[in-house]
Amino acid sequence: MPQMAPLLWLNLFIFFSLSLILFFIFNYFLPPYFKTKPFFKHLKFKKLNWKW
Incomplete structure (x- = not known):
C-alpha cells in the first residue's frame, strides 16, 4: 500500500x-432559523366552566 507524501x-x-x-464561523454569525409562527399559538382553547 503506497504511503502518502507529507505535503x-x-x-x-x-x-x-x-x-x-468556516463551519464554526457560519454557526456563530448566521442567525438561528425560526419558523414563522408556531402551530399551537393559532389554536385558541376555550375554558369551559362546568356548573353542576
Whole structure:
C-alpha cells in the first residue's frame, strides 16, 4: 500500500481545519432559523366552566 507524501497530509490538514473554522464561523454569525409562527399559538382553547 503506497504511503502518502507529507505535503498531501499537510494539504488535507489545512483543508479540514479551514472547513472546521468556516463551519464554526457560519454557526456563530448566521442567525438561528425560526419558523414563522408556531402551530399551537393559532389554536385558541376555550375554558369551559362546568356548573353542576
